[in-house]
Amino acid sequence: MTEDFPDYLDVDYTDGEGESPEDYSTLDAKIEKAIEVTRRGLEQYENPAVMWTGGKDSTLTLYFIKEVARQFDLEVPPAVFIDHYQHFDEIHDFVEKWADEWDLEVIYARNEDVGEYVEEHGLEPGDDVPIEELNEQNRHHVRDLLEYEEDTFPFLLDTYVGNHLLKTVALNNALEEYDIDGVISGVRWDEQEARADETFFSPRHDPDIYPPHDRIQPILQFDEAAVWDAFWYVVVPETVEGYPEEGHVPQSYDDLPESISQEDIPISPKYFEGFRSLGSEISTERSEEEPAWLQDLDNTTERAGRAQDKEDLMERLRDLGYM
Numbered sequence: 001m002t003e004d005f006p007d008y009l010d011v012d013y014t015d016g017e018g019e020s021p022e023d024y025s026t027l028d029a030k031i032e033k034a035i036e037v038t039r040r041g042l043e044q045y046e047n048p049a050v051m052w053t054g055g056k057d058s059t060l061t062l063y064f065i066k067e068v069a070r071q072f073d074l075e076v077p078p079a080v081f082i083d084h085y086q087h088f089d090e091i092h093d094f095v096e097k098w099a100d101e102w103d104l105e106v107i108y109a110r111n112e113d114v115g116e117y118v119e120e121h122g123l124e125p126g127d128d129v130p131i132e133e134l135n136e137q138n139r140h141h142v143r144d145l146l147e148y149e150e151d152t153f154p155f156l157l158d159t160y161v162g163n164h165l166l167k168t169v170a171l172n173n174a175l176e177e178y179d180i181d182g183v184i185s186g187v188r189w190d191e192q193e194a195r196a197d198e199t200f201f202s203p204r205h206d207p208d209i210y211p212p213h214d215r216i217q218p219i220l221q222f223d224e225a226a227v228w229d230a231f232w233y234v235v236v237p238e239t240v241e242g243y244p245e246e247g248h249v250p251q252s253y254d255d256l257p258e259s260i261s262q263e264d265i266p267i268s269p270k271y272f273e274g275f276r277s278l279g280s281e282i283s284t285e286r287s288e289e290e291p292a293w294l295q296d297l298d299n300t301t302e303r304a305g306r307a308q309d310k311e312d313l314m315e316r317l318r319d320l321g322y323m
Contacts, residue, residue: 005181005212006205009044016199016220021190024221027229034061034218037200038068038184041216042077045182048216049107051171052079054091054268055278056227056292057186057219059098063235063266064218065184066102077184078105080174084166085115086125086157086280094268101266109174111165113138118155125282128152141169145209157280175211184216190223191302224276224302228293231267240264249293276302 015037024030041048042065050065052058062079069076081095099106113135123129130152131142142148142161153161175183183204187195202215222230233247242260250256253272262269270278274286276295288295 005046006203006214008046009214011040011044011201011214013199013201013203015201017197019189019221020196021188021221021223021226027226027233030219030221030226031064031230031234033200033221034064035068037216037218038064039072039074041182041184041201041218042068042072042074045214045216047178047180048077048182048184049080049178049180050077050184051186052081052095052106053186053278054081054087054095055186056231056267056271057188057191057222059186059266059268060222060227060230060235061184061186061219062102062104063239076104078107078178080107080109080171080180080183082167082170083108083110084157084170084280085110085118086166086282088270088278088281090269091278097263098266107174107178109170111138111170111173114155114165123155125156125280127155129155138165138169141165156282158283172210175213180211180213182214182216184218186219187215187217188222188224188227189220195220223297225293225297228297232293236265236267239266250291251294252291 021030024033038061050058050062052062066076068074079099095106098104114129117123117129117133118127131139131148132151134142141164142153146161146164148161153159153165156162157166174180187198189196189198198215198217198220200217200220202217204210204215205212219227228249232249237243237245237247240260243257248257253262256262256265262272268278270286271292274288274290274292274295275284276287276292278284287300
């Protein structure tokens with residue numbers, strides 16, 4: 001691990017305590033705080049990395065990182081993409097395209113032990129994986145940390161064991177391999193109850209659970225609507241040549257400005273198709289037909305399209321290192 005972590009840091013772990021999106025009443029206030037947290041994160045940590053799922057929140061976070069790095073002559077850290085083997089194909093395509101477009105280094109974090117067993121035996125999502133066939137690390141997590149007693153677990157992302165092995169273990173292994181001391185992530189207070197008490201700099205220092213590191217969370221103060229406002233009035237106008245400087249909220253694929261296609265915009269096509277949250281191709285469904293930003297964001301649940309097994313266990317999963 002990074003030597004002397006966290007002694008070399010000067011961050012306030014209480015920043016954001018007791019706050020909510022309502023404490024940042026305008027988009028400008030939200031953006032100003034995001035820039036402040038991002039700059040401090042890039043300056044304070046020796047080996048930071050940004051979590052990038054290809055979704056709107058992590059892509060917005062990546063935008064702030066790129067802008068802050070450019071403005072203050074700082075390095076853009078690598079992006080960690082957790083490949084849990086059940087992504088939509090469009091997510092892989094999106095990440096590859098924009099990593100190339102933005103000249104990003106991408107670290108692909110995978111639980112290769114599980115992945116190799118699945119491939120070798122030709123398993124499909126939902127098929128059972130025998131615990132005894134896993135390596136020592138995975139068996140330890142399943143038996144000792146999760147206290148899971150069954151002989152098998154289903155190869156599904158949005159389950160207790162599947163989520164932990166395919167995402168959290170994969171992430172922790174990447175943190176250790178690349179000696180990452182600061183994980184910049186796009187979690188938000190309003191997204192889930194389990195994240196409502198997070199602070200902008202959040203310690204994860206217990207070596208018995210994960211490689212010691214901090215979470216740096218620049219967009220906690222955004223709600224779902226503000227994320228989309230940031231894209232259509234700031235991110236897209238500033239990054240897409242020919243997009244109206246004053247912003248434009250498209251009503252569909254066909255409502256983009258002339259000569260601009262969806263492929264020109266750093267927003268996953270799944271959002272245009274009606275998905276509001278991007279998880280697993282197996283267990284995530286579109287919310288409605290219209291694009292995500294046009295749906296009733298105030299009176300409907302953002303993650304309703306996801307399997308609720310994992311959602312209901314979020315707090316316990318986060319205690320074990322989940323985002």
